[in-house]
Amino acid sequence: MNRRLFVLSALALSGCATGAPSVRPAASGLAELEAIYRADAGREAIVISVASNGCTAKADFAFYLERTGPTTTLAFGRRRIDTCRSFAMGRTDLTFTWAELGVALPSAVFLLNPLTPWTGPGS
Numbered sequence: 235m236n237r238r239l240f241v242l243s244a245l246a247l248s249g250c251a252t253g254a255p256s257v258r259p260a261a262s263g264l265a266e267l268e269a270i271y272r273a274d275a276g277r278e279a280i281v282i283s284v285a286s287n288g289c290t291a292k293a294d295f296a297f298y299l300e301r302t303g304p305t306t307t308l309a310f311g312r313r314r315i316d317t318c319r320s321f322a323m324g325r326t327d328l329t330f331t332w333a334e335l336g337v338a339l340p341s342a343v344f345l346l347n348p349l350t351p352w353t354g355p356g357s
Contacts, residue, residue, distance in 0.1 A: 268295070268312045269350040271325055275343065279331040282310060283352070286326040289318035295328060299336055306337060309346040324355050 272283035284290060294314045300307045332339055 266311060267309050267347045269348045270310070271350060271352040272327075273345055273347075273349075277339075279329050280308075280335070280343075281327050281329050282347075283325050283327050284310075284312075285316075286324055287316040287318040288324070290316045290326045290328075292328045292330070297330065297335060304341070305344065306341055307344045307346055308335065308337075325352060 268284055270282045270284050272281075274281045284295075294312055294316065296311050296313050298309045298311070337343060
């Protein structure tokens with residue numbers, strides 16, 4: 235079995251979910267991946283913005299990295315649902331250093347997560 239399918243299946247079975255509605259690719263094998271609002275690739279780290287009800291933390295996310303020759307693909311999946319109840323749903327920024335992800339720079343990294351627009355709190 236392909237390693238990517240195995241990891242994506244494991245993420246799906248381990249409870250990948252989001253507390254906020256999001257746009258997801260309907261007919262692809264990537265539907266289990268967390269939709270993100272923003273991704274900023276910096277010199278030392280990547281910062282992703284994700285849906286949060288107030289308790290989302292970095293430990294709630296798993297990442298999958300695959301290198302195929304010069305190509306590196308990266309995906310983030312949620313391990314635990316954010317069960318907090320806040321007045322208005324929001325978002326939070328999570329920072330992952332390239333070192334902790336195992337990415338040697340400079341190299342191009344392809345992010346597999348779908349992007350969804352941030353339209354404000356409670357939307």
